[in-house]
Amino acid sequence: MVSVNNTRTSLKERCRVDLGYPYHLNDSPAEHLAALQTLYQSGKGPSAEELETKITEIFGKPAAMWCPTGTLAQGIAGRIYAERSSKKQVIFHETSHLLLHEEDGYSAAHGLTAKTVGKWREAMSAELLDQDSACAFVEMPQRHSGGLLPTWDDLCALKEHAAAIGLPLHMDGARIWSARPFYNDRSYAEIVDGFSSIYVSFYKDIGAIVGAALIGEKDFIDEAKIWRTRLGASLVDTSYLIADTLRLLDMRLEQMPGFIAAAKEMATSIEDIESIEVSPNPPQVNMFHVLLPCNAVIAEQARDAVAEKMGIWIANRFWSYEGDDVCAMEITVGEKAAALPRHEFANAVKMLAEEISKAQ
Missing domain, CATH: 3.90.1150.10 (Aspartate Aminotransferase, domain 1)
Known part of the structure; x- marks a missing residue:
């Protein structure tokens, strides 16, 4: 009781x-702050670059950018692909966070349109992709499908078809940290290989105070950093948020x-x-x-x-x-x-x- x-x-x-x-x-919050106080007694906090370097090594990509939220990171990703392709349409699975929980930010803030595909209890698959869109967002695992993942063969087929039609894939990897055992402990780098960009969350499964990362090629991340500034998300000091993530990530x-x-x-x-x-x-x-x-x-x-x-x-x-x-x-x-x-x-x-x- x-x-x-x-x-x-x-x-x-x-x-x-x-x-x-x-x-x-x-x-x-008090326990997070107490842990950070102990860390800071030994010197100043880490820079965002330290965490970003660690994330690029984990995922095997050239560059990463820390963001305060995934909503910011993913909106920027969709916008970049739309501007590069001169196409406004983006493919979303019907369970996508961007469709359900972000007040249509992809449209209102970034001018994108949605092509909604898939079935609620089924993972994104190759036949749902087309070359009329700027990119496809693929959530792994799919939260609103109970953490569903595509099989390894289906994931490979998805990547291969996207490459064949010239469609960039963006991974909503908010919870990708839990995917390795399902894929026979393949590395994160192997799992995300074939995706042009990836977003990961630091506060959900990792349990940090707040934060996310957008990961991809250097020119993509350089462009994303400009949009982070334009959208008011370049914070003066992120060291305490970075420190909280770094103290928890490996554990x-x-x-x-x-x-x-x-x-x-x-x-x-x-x-x-x-x-x-x-x-x-x-x-x-x-x-x-x-x-x-x-x-x-x-x-x-x-x-x-x-x-x-x-x-x-x-x-x-x-x-x-x-x-x-x-x-x-x-x-x-x-x-x-x-x-x-x-x-x-x-x-x-x-x-x-x-x-x-x-x-x-």
Whole structure:
């Protein structure tokens, strides 16, 4: 049960277990600042160039640019490809973050138009590409498909077809950090080979305060830096943000295989519960969806009931994009979820399903 000592705090804050964002332990703003204070006592903070050099080495590309947000990075990427090709159209999978969560910034800020392709629970594939567009955005893994990835053969076919028709590929790699095990531990450089540019996030799976990187050829990144300045995102001092990323990056990459293994165990623990479905099953990365037979309002009410009775905040997000009577509960495994005993997670999901059934 939740603690009732402080009625002014939210239900989420009163839970003994919180599986929502942020996903890691010791991840409050105060804890980030305390860690940074310790780092800065030994000297001044690192430069953006230190992190950018590390990222180019990881991904095997010539250049990288730190950005405060992925929205900024990806909008710039789309704009550059549009200007170079004199084409405004960009290919997006229907689950793309740019279509769902950015207030149409690709259009309003950058003058792009969208060609929407694909099916919700299917990865981007070669036959969805065409040469009438400036570029294609390929999210890997696809968040709104539960962390779905194309098979290695399908990914190679996608790259080969794009190259054959002269279509630049841009990877929305916000969560690419979790993809290596699915591809038999191929390097990040091999996975992204064939993509003209890549965006990665530092705050989602890595758990840094904020930040992203745009990666590509030197002339592309030089042009991107001009747009970063034009759009007001060249910050005077980013050293503390860079330092926070550098102190966490290697550790999170070492932890990632364990997070993925935990996601698979968690999915297995609930796959026999009636009326729910794990997607994809088994999980391919450190996240998965639990498909629920209700709308998001009912799901949130059920979640709150579980929180009150068990003291477990099972998820922040319930997505209702696929229909009025179905929603997806997003589970992302970091340190917090990995530490939760599997039977406790299964009991919480079982109670969630029961609460949903009672509400219908």
